[in-house]
Amino acid sequence: MRPFVYERAGTADDALALHDGDARYLGGGTNLVDLMRLGVELPGRLVDVAHLPLDRIETGGDGGLVIGATVRNSDLAADPSVRASHPVLAEAVLAGASGQIRNLATVGGNLLQRTRCPYFQNAGKPCNKRAPGSGCPAYEGEHHNLAILGHSTACVATHPSDMAVALAALDARVRVRRRSGGERPVPLGDFYRLPGDDPSRDTTLEPGDLVTAVEVPPVGMPSRYRKVRERASFAFALVSVAAALDVADGEVRDCRIALGGVAHMPWRARRAEEVLRGLPANEESYIRAAEAELELAEPLRDNAYKVPLATNLIARTLSELGSGERAGGDGRAPGPSDGGLS
């Protein structure tokens, strides 16, 4: 680990002032500190923002939420109003990591966690995201759990966050304090980016920009999150889906669908949504919508299984939402002590 300077910021203004370009903001440290130990991140300075007064969840009159950037993942998932109004968000957060990690991890840090692509995490190997221009060994190498959508020959990494997938479905906006001045909300779809020929950047943030909060509009329809993994908890998604469905008179009036584990960013399935709106609320429609989205997929040699997996998962989740089936494999709503069973 490279020696570094540690600074604790008391206010957002402090944090911005302390960031010197060679710095990283430190939230719960559950990803950044690991990457520093691995020699993947080598900041000269850590600006600890975990103690900024941004740890509140505000409920707006319209049913929307403003979630402070330093709210701990556990507190977000356990918040009664979040669980009532945006169950997909609470479920997504609970599906991630472990209880101990969620106790430390912040909302801002969760959004900004880095890919778990094994080549990215190995400082001794090429990776265009870590060392631009060095190549992408995953493209021809081990990519069972990497991207099928929106990737490039330069990078096939996936974004690891569960929470961000729910936020993508919920049309959330990320409030960003610009180092250049001012604060503005950035729609999640503009916050993240696809790799293209510059995978070194996960987001559109400029160095020193600080995430201060996430705004989540009211959702107004039943929603849920479903995550697939080979072990029952404490694993990143092979594929996950965040979905919301509004059915009236047997017809889909509105829907939101986002996928995790398939792309460099949470993948908003707009094509599936377009296809589905106005169709009869039945399994056939759900499959049709899912297939329309997955037609865009370009699987790699060893991850074609994600295409049927994502298709099935979208259809299944919509089907459960449409029939009013409750979440959870065992029919109960997940709770804060659930350990992320899904």
Next chain:
Amino acid sequence: MRALERVEGRDKVTGRARYAYEYPVEGAVYASAVQATVGRGTIAAVDAEAALAIPGVLAVVSCENAPRLRQAADAELAVFQSREVSYRGQLVAAVVAETLDTARDAARFVRIEYAPAAEGPDVRLHPGHPGIYKPDKVNPTFPADSVKGDPEEALPASAVQVEATYTTPAEHNNAMEPHATLAVWEEDGGLTLYDSNQGSSTVRDTLAEIFGLEPERVRVVSPHVGGGFGSKGTPRPNVVLAAMAAGVVGRPVKFAFTRQQMFSATGYRPPSIQRVRLGADGTGRLTTVVHEALSQTSMIREFVEQTATPTRMMYQAPNRRTAHRVTRLNVPTPSWMRAPGETPGMYALESAMDELAYAAGIDPVELRIRNEPETDPESGLPFSSRNLVACLREGAERFGWGDRDPRPAVRREGRKLYGTGVASSTYPAYRSPNQAYVRADADGRFTVRIAAADIGTGARTTLTLIAAETLKVEPERVAVELGDSSLPRASLAGGSSGTAGWGSAVVRACEALLPKLDAGLPAEATADTTDEVKAQEKYARHAYGAQFAEVEVDVDTGEVRVPRMLGVFAAGRIINPTTARSQFIGGMTMGLGMALMEQTVMDEEFGDYLNHDLAQYHVPACADVRDIEAFWVDERDAHLNPMGSKGIGEIGIVGAAAAVANAVHHATGLRVRDLPITPAKILTGM
């Protein structure tokens, strides 16, 4: 015998139990290892200047300046003795510094120039590999091949035939405590090693040999060990590196492998490719068993997993052939991982038996019962005891096997398919010579001393019970001291032989003490079981078990969950039910991991194991282990040892993966013959 909670349990949960890296030795400094970044080549030059310039760095040790060591039997221990790199991740240098952070940071600045080999690393095990050969022996000393009757003639003539190839991936032991050593050179030239291992006597002997010392000049202290699963059964490079570094800087040195380094430096279960052919008559009686196993070893040391050896004695069959082949690759040397041989081998054999049950239309439990041999099929020796059939019957009863509809893929509730599976398990009952000491004090307390290892198994607790029973006193009056090479010499915690070997010596020492008690206290006695073990009668000694599993398979996602596992074991007398249960269900849980998630993926381009941490190498989480139960049958066996016990540390994993895989077939109709059974394989197959 009464059940006893772990005697050091309180020390462990309160943090008082001290592990190797934690000893507060004054003046200790820290080492960090540098690993090869090529998979095949030669070290042309080591440039340590930049690292040495960092304040706090004391030394950089590499092939260019390392003290010469005596040759060890295990070439992996020849740390920094050669310029050859035979696999990526091999240790090539170490930095010693005042703090761990400095050592780790400085390790990044050690520049090593390689002359890479003309060809890239050869790392892929496949049946067409040109280097495949027949080894002289397989782990530890079994013949590579065996043959009886004429299998090639008998197989085509059999009424029912099954032929299948099963593959298992590389798997890593991943004990919680990393391999760690604190090395201290004493003023008198002696060497003290606080070390995490499965046998302090073995580490002492090996290190004494490597550093050219008399064994009594080396002391290895290891009272608490955070797991090993075989990977700490023999000394690992960490011990040599720490001792060497301590000598170079003249200070005590602490060294622990990082989790990532453990994936190349501390052994692993090699991948296997196994072809099994079974022939049976119309009633399911086996006519022919053929089991051929291929695995890999490194360029510097031959280790051949004894994968097909359980097939030599598991079932009756007049015609039988087993064969092991191996090839050398640019990979780390594989080694012991919980039930080496039995674990991968019984996965294949017991999967094939399930396939045979379907082919013959016979219940899988009944098929196994019909093939029970009367004597050991290979040696002809009588079994000291063999209660596989009792385990199968009791397990079937407890599990509710009787109502089972054998048809695959017919139990569906909503989007889930359900199925059940069974497999046999087995593990040899070994015993090694040991020495022990016991003393009685005037305050009514007894002290037992033996250099045994408690690697989390409960050995200290079990030996307390064994001594208390022999001495006919309450266990509270007995203190067992172990994990220190200055204690009477002991065999290592391996091959499920610990309790049998150590316990025998403890019993004999206690028996020798009893007549002395009336003559006044304190009194002491010792024992050495070398002659007793050598003189033991010839029997085939094995433990057996039956594993049952229920699986739930999601038809949309291919996720497999295991709502229920049940094992029944016949392992002689169970000495401590409390810790025995932990051993059994721990093994079964590891078998569940093997079935569904554990695999280390070779990076074929760069030549090392890619998913080298616990976020990427998945072992079961609590949520994966639902209803899991272990039972044992009352087995009396007078041909084992004074306790009448068989080892229980490994048998729990054996067969567990096959039971799960067979249940997946029953649930889905799909045979996944390539572990682990992941959602991808289920979805692709269905």
